Amino acid sequence: MMTDQIHEKDEFSDPGGIWKTATAKCSLVSTYIVFLLLATMISFCGFGWFAWRLYGEFRDSDNRYNQITELNKRISNLDKALAFMIHTSVETGYLDYTEFHNELEGQLNSAIQELRDLAPKTFETQALGAVSGAKSELLRMEHQVFQLVGLGNSKAALHLLESDNYVEQKSVYMDNLKQYGQDLAKLTIAESTKKQKMALGVILVGFIELLLVSHASFANQIRKRITERKEASDVISAAYRDLQNTNRELIETQAQIIQNEKLAAIGQLAAGVAHEMNTPVGFVASNFETMENYLNKFLSLLSAYEKLAEEIAETPGENDLLSKIDHITKLKDELKIDFILEDIELLFSDSKEGLGRVIDIIKSLKDFARIDEIQEMHEYSLGDGIRSTLVVARNELKHCVRVKTELSDIPKVSCHSGQINQVFLNLLLNAAQAIQTMQREEKGLITIKTYSTENEVVCEIADDGPGIPAESLSKIFDPFFTTKPAGKGTGLGLSVSHDIIVKKHKGTIHVDSVVDQGTTFTIKLPLGREIKEENGEVIYHEHENCVVCR
Structure with a gap:
């Protein structure tokens, strides 16, 4: 019996070793899990910080590339606008475009400076030096063009604009400026690609680490995507507003070009209209001068009649009266009163016709220009x-x-x-x-x-x-x-x-x-x-x- 009790005690009274082993194993696993979680969190934080930094640099490079692309387009558009302004000034002979040309020139210089500011300090190319030299020569020739336009020598100004030297300098200027922008864009793309590859590597490692952490990081990514979408939406909205403003400016510019062309056409016709009106006005003026002479003759005859009437009343002698009547009759013949009476009717008819022609020309000119109606x-x-x-x-x-x-x-x-x-x-x-x-x-x-x-x-x-x-x-x-x-x-x-x-x-x-x-x-x-x-x-x-x- 004692033997059985001893065996029973040996079997059931010493379980502590098993529990200690299990407890030790559980403690080791817990410690490992805690360590793994801590290591994962620390590693993830490090990867997250590094990835975020790379992502920020990548975004900066991407934004800089977009700015460079936009500046290249802006420089090209400004150059076209400058060429349009100077050609319009030469063709029309108006110097009013000079101020607008200078304003556009300032905008172009500002855009080029912005492009240079986006480049690294060590990034300098031969293209930039060629741009500077060609720009100085172009400014000199364009200044000379405006001087020629101001002197009324549009033909010489146009000849200078079409000269081989101007065309060559313009080509050197734009080609090298374009090359500088392309080189800078390529450099930015290379930097962006490098950052992108590094970021992708970090993101891949971080994704593996992400499987060991909570879903909070996933929620954070969702919030970040929403923010990026909102930023992209803001950029699109701003671009749409810029497009609306540009479209409005184009409509205003088109209306101004139409008005300038209309004024040029009216100016071209001015001499012809003046000639057409000068002919009827000339013979109407001549007719009135003739009628003034006729009127003086009538007044002379009328004065003689009045004098005769007074003398008839005062002179009883018949012979004297007949003599004076004969004198007046001769005066009537000398003044050609009968011819004058016939000619006056013709003069009035011609004058009426001439004034009618002037009225028709003025009416047609008003109908042509419609200057008295709302637009x-x-x-x-x-x-x-x-x-x-x-x-x-x-x-x-x-x-x-x-x-x-x-x-x-x-x-x-x-x-x-x-x-x-x-x-x-x-x-x-x-x-x-x-x-x-x-x-x-x-x-x-x-x-x-x-x-x-x-x-x-x-x-x-x-x-x-x-x-x-x-x-x-x-x-x-x-x-x-x-x-x-x-x-x-x-x-x-x-x-x-x-x-x-x-x-x-x-x-x-x-x-x-x-x-x-x-x-x-x-x-x-x-x-x-x-x-x-x-x-x-x-x-x-x-x-x-x-x-x-x-």
Whole structure:
């Protein structure tokens, strides 16, 4: 029994070793887990800090690349704007563009300096040195161009702009500036790629570590993504606002170009209109001078009659009375009173006709320019516009062309009448100038035809001039493109006409030409639509019973 008790005690009374071992193992595991968690947290914090730093550097590099790209675009646009301003100043002879040119030059210098500020201090290239030299030479030549324009020597200014030296310096300036921007962008991309690779490596290790920690890090990443999305949305909103501002500035610039071209056209016609008005005004003035002389003669005769009447009342003698009557009769014959009475009627008739011509010219000029109306679209007859434009341009056309009109009874269209008249004037003057270049003995012929279809009104202006070469037809509506000799045109007339018809009135303008046979411009404007303008944009409202094909 004692033996059994002893065995029983040995089996059940000493479990402490097992519990101690288990406790030791559990303690070791707990310590390992705690150590692992602590090591993981410390490692994750280190990786997180390093990854965040790399990510910040990567974002800085990416932002710097975006800034460099934007600055390259801005520099290119500013250079184009500078070229546009200086060419416009040379072509039009206006010095008002000088101040705007200087402002753009300052913006360009500021953009270049911003580009240099984005580059590392050790980043200097040969391209930058070439840019500095070419810039100095360009500034000198452009200053000389504005001096020539100020002296009225636009031809010499244009020659300087088109000189090989200017073109070469311009090419050196822009090519090297572009190369500098590209090199800087490549350097930034390389830095960004390096940071990106390092960041990806750290992120990969961190992701492995992330499996050992709580989901709090995942929530933090979500919040970070939301913040980035919000920042991207803010950037897009800012870019959209900038785009709206740029679009508004472009609309204002386009309106100013149209106004300048219209003023140039009116200036070109001023001498002709003055000549047309000078002829009737001249013979009206001459008629009134003649009538003043006639009136003095009538007053002399009337004075003699009054004197005779007084003497009749005082003189009883019949012989003296007959003698004085005979004297007055001779005076009447000497003064040619009968002729004067007939001529006065003719003088008044001629004067009335001359004043009528002056009134017609003034009315046509007002109808052409529409200077007394608000700048809104209204119903307008193309036939009236063509007739007014022909009166205004008569002196420019009558010496070299005959004008044949076939104006149908067409519906009125909603339009800017002054702008439509400007298009007619541009096309008529271009046709007349083209015919003049042929130096023919007989006059050329311009044919103007109007008609309407179900959805639009059509105006065709055809001439029998030299025509336009096929290689020039595709560029005929481009700004500053002209087939005229240097100094004979700005190259904006057809470009402005295209913008007026297509952009302002949603119509079409088409040109057909055969060399040595002539050119035909066809203008089509839509019917059956109410037109409104909002913020410089043309908006059409279709009538319910109208079908317009476009």
